[in-house]
Amino acid sequence: MKFKGGYNVQIKGKPSNKTTRLPDPDLLYLPLFSKRFTFSAFCIHDGDKVVQGQILAEDPDNHSVPLLAPRAGTAKIDPETNHIVLENIQASQEAPKVEFELPDAAKGMGETGEKRCRLLKLGVWQFFSDAFSGDLPDPFGSPQAVIVSAAHLEPFLTSFEALLSEGTAGFEKGLEQLHSLSQAQKFYVILPKIKSNITNKVRDSAKKISGITLIEVPNKYPFDNAKLLARLLQLNPDKGSVWTTTTEGVLAVESALTSSKPAISRVISIAGPAVKSPEHIECIIGYPIDKIVEPYLETPLARIINGGVLTGDTVSGDQKGLDIECAGLTLVPEQAKREILAFAHLGFTKHAYSNTFLSLLRPPFKERYTTGVRGEHRPCICCTFCEEVCPSSLMPHLLHKYTEKNRLAEAERFGLNLCVQCGLCSTVCTSKIEIKQILLEGQEKLLQEI
Amino acid sequence: MKFLLDLFDKFRPEFEGKKGRLKTFKPLFEVIEFAIFYPSDQVKHSPHVRDPLDLKRYMGVVLLAMAPCIISSVIFFGPYVLAMILVSYAVGGIAEVAFAIIRKGEVHEGFFVTGMIFPLILPPTTPLWMVGVGILFGVVFGKEIFGGTGRNPFNPALVARIFVTVAFPAAMTTQLKVPFSDAITSASPMALFKTQGVMTGYQELLMGQTAGSMGEIFHLGIILGGIFLMITKVSNWRIPVSYLGSVLLLSWIGHNVFLDAVAPPLFQLLAGGLLFGAMFMATDPVTCPYTRIGKYIFGILCGFLTVLIRGFSGYVEGVMFSIVIMNAFTPLLDHIILMVKYKQVQVKA
Numbered sequence: 155m156k157f158k159g160g161y162n163v164q165i166k167g168k169p170s171n172k173t174t175r176l177p178d179p180d181l182l183y184l185p186l187f188s189k190r191f192t193f194s195a196f197c198i199h200d201g202d203k204v205v206q207g208q209i210l211a212e213d214p215d216n217h218s219v220p221l222l223a224p225r226a227g228t229a230k231i232d233p234e235t236n237h238i239v240l241e242n243i244q245a246s247q248e249a250p251k252v253e254f255e256l257p258d259a260a261k262g263m264g265e266t267g268e269k270r271c272r273l274l275k276l277g278v279w280q281f282f283s284d285a286f287s288g289d290l291p292d293p294f295g296s297p298q299a300v301i302v303s304a305a306h307l308e309p310f311l312t313s314f315e316a317l318l319s320e321g322t323a324g325f326e327k328g329l330e331q332l333h334s335l336s337q338a339q340k341f342y343v344i345l346p347k348i349k350s351n352i353t354n355k356v357r358d359s360a361k362k363i364s365g366i367t368l369i370e371v372p373n374k375y376p377f378d379n380a381k382l383l384a385r386l387l388q389l390n391p392d393k394g395s396v397w398t399t400t401t402e403g404v405l406a407v408e409s410a411l412t413s414s415k416p417a418i419s420r421v422i423s424i425a426g427p428a429v430k431s432p433e434h435i436e437c438i439i440g441y442p443i444d445k446i447v448e449p450y451l452e453t454p455l456a457r458i459i460n461g462g463v464l465t466g467d468t469v470s471g472d473q474k475g476l477d478i479e480c481a482g483l484t485l486v487p488e489q490a491k492r493e494i495l496a497f498a499h500l501g502f503t504k505h506a507y508s509n510t511f512l513s514l515l516r517p518p519f520k521e522r523y524t525t526g527v528r529g530e531h532r533p534c535i536c537c538t539f540c541e542e543v544c545p546s547s548l549m550p551h552l553l554h555k556y557t558e559k560n561r562l563a564e565a566e567r568f569g570l571n572l573c574v575q576c577g578l579c580s581t582v583c584t585s586k587i588e589i590k591q592i593l594l595e596g597q598e599k600l601l602q603e604i
Numbered sequence: 605m606k607f608l609l610d611l612f613d614k615f616r617p618e619f620e621g622k623k624g625r626l627k628t629f630k631p632l633f634e635v636i637e638f639a640i641f642y643p644s645d646q647v648k649h650s651p652h653v654r655d656p657l658d659l660k661r662y663m664g665v666v667l668l669a670m671a672p673c674i675i676s677s678v679i680f681f682g683p684y685v686l687a688m689i690l691v692s693y694a695v696g697g698i699a700e701v702a703f704a705i706i707r708k709g710e711v712h713e714g715f716f717v718t719g720m721i722f723p724l725i726l727p728p729t730t731p732l733w734m735v736g737v738g739i740l741f742g743v744v745f746g747k748e749i750f751g752g753t754g755r756n757p758f759n760p761a762l763v764a765r766i767f768v769t770v771a772f773p774a775a776m777t778t779q780l781k782v783p784f785s786d787a788i789t790s791a792s793p794m795a796l797f798k799t800q801g802v803m804t805g806y807q808e809l810l811m812g813q814t815a816g817s818m819g820e821i822f823h824l825g826i827i828l829g830g831i832f833l834m835i836t837k838v839s840n841w842r843i844p845v846s847y848l849g850s851v852l853l854l855s856w857i858g859h860n861v862f863l864d865a866v867a868p869p870l871f872q873l874l875a876g877g878l879l880f881g882a883m884f885m886a887t888d889p890v891t892c893p894y895t896r897i898g899k900y901i902f903g904i905l906c907g908f909l910t911v912l913i914r915g916f917s918g919y920v921e922g923v924m925f926s927i928v929i930m931n932a933f934t935p936l937l938d939h940i941i942l943m944v945k946y947k948q949v950q951v952k953a
Contacts, residue, residue, distance in 0.1 A: 165653060457652060464651040486652050492641040494605055497660035504656040508837040510665050511656065521656075527645040529658025530638055532712060533754030536894040537662070538840070551894065552942075567946055577651035584655070584662050585754075591649040 155386045159545040160374035161578050164505045165309050165463060166520040167485075169425035169432040171316040182240035182440035183475030184221060186211060189460075189467070190290060190479065191280070193221040200231045206246040207416040209275070210238050216290045221478065222277045224418035224438035237474055240440060259294035269335045269411055270294055276410040277417040280478055281403030285384035285396035298394040299340035299387070300332065303378040304356055304401050307346060308462035310425035311482040314401040315352045316434040317421055322352065325401060326359035328408030333365060335411075336397060341366045344383060346373040375464070376576040382545055385572070402481070423482035426463060427522045428456035440475040446483060457525050459484040464577040489526030496528070507539055507582040532585040540579035540589060546572045550579035554589045557596035562603065570596050605641075612637045631704035635711040662838060663713040669833045670884060672825025673724055677818040680783030681728035685818055688723040688735050695736040696722075696743045703748040712753035714760075714890070718742065721761035721884060724819025725877060725924070726768070729779040729788065738768040758931045759891045762924050769924075777920075780815035792816045793875035794920040797867050809874035820880040830883030839887035842896060846903025847882040847910075848873060854911045866915040878910060881923035891931045895941040902937060906930045 186193045193211035195218070198204060209220040210229060223229065227243035254275045260267030270293045273279050284291040285301055305314045318325055333341050343360040345353060347370045360368040369387075371377040380398035389396050399407075402421070409415040418439055425432035430452045437446065447458055459466040460477070463484045493499075501511025505521035513519070540550040548569045556565035570593060579589040618626045619633040626633070639660070647654060677685045696719045704711045722739050723730075742764025747756040769776045778790040792815045793804040804814055812822030820826070833839035851872050858866030872878065886892060886906055893902050906926045913922025 163653065163655075457646075459650075459652055463653055466650060466652070468652075484652075489644050489646050492609070492644045494641060495639075496642045496656075497639070497658065497664050501656065506657045507655050508657050510661055510836045510838065523653040525646045525652055526654065527647055528642070528654050528656050529660065530643060530710065532659045532710075533752070535659070535662075535714070535754050536889045537838075538889070538894055539837070541894075549894065568942065569946075580649075581651045581653065582655045582657075584657050584659055586654065586658060588649055590651065 155369070155371075157372050157374075157377055157386070157545070158547050159543050159578070160372065160377055161507060161543040161582065162307075162374055163309065163464070163523075163578075163581060164518070164520045165427060166522045167310060167426040167429050167432050168520070169310055169313060169316070169423040169434055169482075171313060171319050171434070173316055173319065173421055173434040173436055176435050176437040176441065176446065178225065178243060178245060178438065179442055179445055180241075180243070181442065182224060182227070182243060182438065183235075183442055184210065184224075184238040184240060184440035185473055185475055185477040186221070186236045186238065188477040188479040190283075190288075191216055191219055191221075193219075196231065198229050198231075200229075202229050203227070204229045204240070206244075207276075207418060217274065217279070217293055219280050219290060220275060220277055222416050222418050222439070224440055235472060235474065238440075257294065259292075263294065266335050266337065267294065269331075272414070273335075273407060273410055276414070277478065278403070278406040278410045281406055281417070282397050282399050283380065285380040285389070285398045286391040288381070291395040291397050295395055297336055297338045297397045299342065299384070299389050299396045300336045300338045301342045301344060301380055301383055301387075301396060301398040302329065302332070302400070302404055303344045303380060303383070303398065305344075305346050305378060306400065306462070306481065307373070307375045307378040308464050309375070310423050310432065310484050311462045312402060312421060312423045312434060314356070315350065316423070317401050317405060318352050318356065322355040322359050324405050324408045325356065326362065327412065328404035328406075329359060329366065330363055331411050332399075332404060332407050333363060338397070340387075340389075342383070342387065343368050344378060345370050346377070347371065348373050376545055376574065376578070379545070379574050379576060381574045382576075385546075400481075417478075420476070420480065422476070422480055424450050424485070425482065426456075426459070426484040426486050427524070428453045428485035428487045437476065439478050442475055443469060443473065443483070446476070447485065451485065453487045455488045455490060456485045457488055459486065463523075464581065465575065487522075487524045489524040489528075493526075493528075507543065508584075527586050529584075529586045531587065534585050534587060537584050539582040539584065543578040543582055545576060545578070546574055548572060550589045550593065553596070554587060554592045557592050560599075562596060562600055565596055566600060570600065573597065609641060612641065628705055631709065631711050632701050635701070635704075659713045663716050665836050665838045666717045666833065666884070667720055669829035669836075669838070670720060670724065670819070672829050673819040673822060673880070674720070676812055676822035676825050677724065677728070680812065680821070681781060681818055685723070685728060687732060688726065688728075688730065689720065691732045691735045692723045692739045693719040696739040699740055699743040699748065703744075703752065707752070709752070714747070714753035715743065718747070718760045718764075721819075722764050725761065725765050725817045725880065727776060727780050727816075728818040729781060730768075730775060734768060734772055734775060737771075738764040741767040754890055756890060757935065758928055759885050759888050762885060762928050762931075765924050766928060782815045783813055783821070789815050792920065793871075794867075794914065797871070797875070798914075798920045801864060803867070803871055804875065806870065806874060809871075814875075817877060817880075820877040823874050823879050826879045826883055830879065833883065833887070839883070840889070840892075840899060842899040843887050843892055843903045843906075844882045846900045847886055847906045848878070848903075850904040850907025851878060851910055854908060855915075858911055858915055862915065866911065872911065872914070876914070876921045877923040881910075881927055882906075885924075886927050886930075891934060893934050893937045893941070895938050895945075898934070898937040898941050902930050902934065905933070 212218040225243040227240040458469040742760040746760030746763030852869040855872040909926030
């Protein structure tokens with residue numbers, strides 16, 4: 155495979171591999187929404203007492219992916235804030251008994267169907283997505299391939315080293331189980347080319363299992379991107395879905411199939427330039443975000459991002475608790491001050507894609523970025539930095555012009571659909587153009603046209 | 605600096621909104637305010653962090669790369685050079701602000717480079733009014749009528765230079781000076797070669813001790829500045845390398861075939877405005893191709909035209925014409941390359 159572009163933005167605030175387990179809070183706020191899911195089909199009534207692992211609601215548009223009760227307690231549906239609030243919560247040491255009826259699609263699949271159904275009902279299926287569309291794949295479908303991106307390369311998502319710090323046995327077993335139940339012809343484990351004990355162990359685990367192809371990618375963002383990898387692996391979207399998941403997904407598969415444990419807690423990173431001591435935390439779904447963030451916050455004015463710093467979404471005031479898809483909370487200081495004569499700064503503390511600051515002469519370092527635009531919006535001058543970093547070998551400077559002029563046919567011809575929304579083009583743009591957003595809107599318009 | 609910020613805050617209402625008495629001059633107010641105090645705008649969409657390089661810094665780096673040329677010009681030809689630069693900025697700046705007011709937009713930074721390049725490619729005796737007329741023509745007809753920065757097909761400084769060359773040919777060719785001398789001459793190294801077959805020494809060429817446009821003669825400084833631009837990634841190495849490479853190759857061939865007409869390669873490189881043009885003008889990202897192959901072709905054809913004009917036309921120098929001619933071909937080059945590149949593409953999401 156030939157990799158082009160990519161860029162590691164050097165931002166201060168990388169999480170350590172240490173994982174702190176957060177004590178249970180008094181209340182849990184379970185959002186009825188996340189990036190892909192909307193849990194609109196309730197399985198309980200307001201005020202019901204629920205047990206740990208019980209299905210509270212399902213997303214009818216996404217193969218009935220469940221929202222599980224992370225703890226036993228009293229569930230209150232709050233339609234105004236779009237949350238289920240869990241009160242009087244109690245932890246249970248025992249794994250809940252999972253009872254479910256096999257859907258028709260799974261009945262003819264025997265044990266595999268039962269296992270896949272279990273993954274769905276135990277909330278594990280939400281760790282999967284289709285490489286091409288990003289949507290939830292059909293749990294009872296036949297994927298043409300499975301891609302396990304072992305490591306997140308986007309700052310500051312949950313690190314696989316933190317997830318596997320206690321050993322890789324679970325990961326290895328999970329890989330085997332996933333390989334067997336997916337029945338896919340092609341099964342890839344993607345690992346960045348880095349040398350560390352855990353990487354070596356993961357490498358060994360993948361090599362041990364026959365039928366699994368280990369692919370080592372440059373340790374550069376965004377070469378863990380499933381859509382990009384599927385294309386580089388020359389997988390054809392017309393030949394069926396490509397399941398993709400991460401290390402966390404593989405571990406959840408192992409827990410669910412070996413010990414019937416529902417995916418009700420997450421190990422997530424809490425990191426970024428506004429965090430005192432960035433690390434990982436283990437907490438349950440619905441944990442109040444303000445309670446998570448408060449002890450870590452270094453600056454009073456910081457943006458809380460659900461996900462990585464390049465593709466995550468700002469946590470809106472409407473979201474009170476941790477949603478089921480969160481892979482990390484990133485805190486970035488909001489730009490408040492106006493820099494004086496910024497263009498004339500020597501730039502010892504600035505980290506740029508170009509070599510236009512004296513920081514070039516420093517040993518490698520990470521900059522304390524803020525949310526500042528750091529300049530004024532200007533017309534594109536075709537500096538082609540966006541093209542250099544684009545992992546899809548596109549010309550974002552050209553695409554954004556066509557898209558803005560609504561000339562979508564040309565934009566499509568020049569590869570608008572191939573954009574993987576990594577955000578590097580917007581990051582390095584000298585004219586401060588929101589290229590990623592413009593291309594995203596263009597892709598959405600194209601979809602509507604179809 | 606707080607007092608200054610307070611001052612801007614105090615006067616801003618005068619330049620803003622419907623009721624602002626000076627709202628017409630908002631672009632002028634903003635260009636001054638935002639040059640001193642960057643806006644504190646926050647990113648609205650992901651990615652949530654942005655690179656520190658902006659267009660002000662980008663253009664500032666180009667000016668920094670030209671510093672050896674600017675300083676050497678002042679040392680060689682005295683403070684009159686500063687007056688020329690000042691006039692260029694003042695007149696061009698007024699035109700830039702006027703168009704920003706008409707368009708109700710902002711003043712763009714590209715002008716700071718144009719305003720500096722233009723006087724540097726003029727003879728050191730150019731009357732100040734001529735500098736003003738030239739930059740006005742360049743800014744208006746080379747850039748603003750096309751929509752301003754980012755939309756101009758030609759390098760505005762070169763448009764200005766061609767205008768003054770055509771309008772005032774004598775002043776541009778016969779009013780040259782050798783550094784540290786008041787004697788007026790027309791004997792630039794290229795002219796000497798063309799008319800008398802005399803080749804100026806390489807050391808003199810390198811150190812700028814020859815007659816010519818004031819910023820183009822200190823070739824050592826231009827080389828250093830050009831390399832600096834390439835290292836900083838502000839200029840793309842493909843153009844200078846292909847441009848200079850093709851001049852070297854073609855002049856080597858030409859010199860061996862037409863001995864008297866075509867100067868030898870190293871002389872071609874170090875005489876006239878080739879280095880300045882290849883390092884600072886052909887690399888203008890707006891007017892050169894954005895495709896990588898296009899950049900190579902652009903550079904090679906610039907080199908071809910330069911050697912051709914220098915060797916076989918009535919003009920002694922061909923750099924500005926070759927770059928402007930190739931600027932005109934830039935959209936076509938990019939178009940052809942895109943058509944070839946995306947002919948077979950199967951777009952699948």
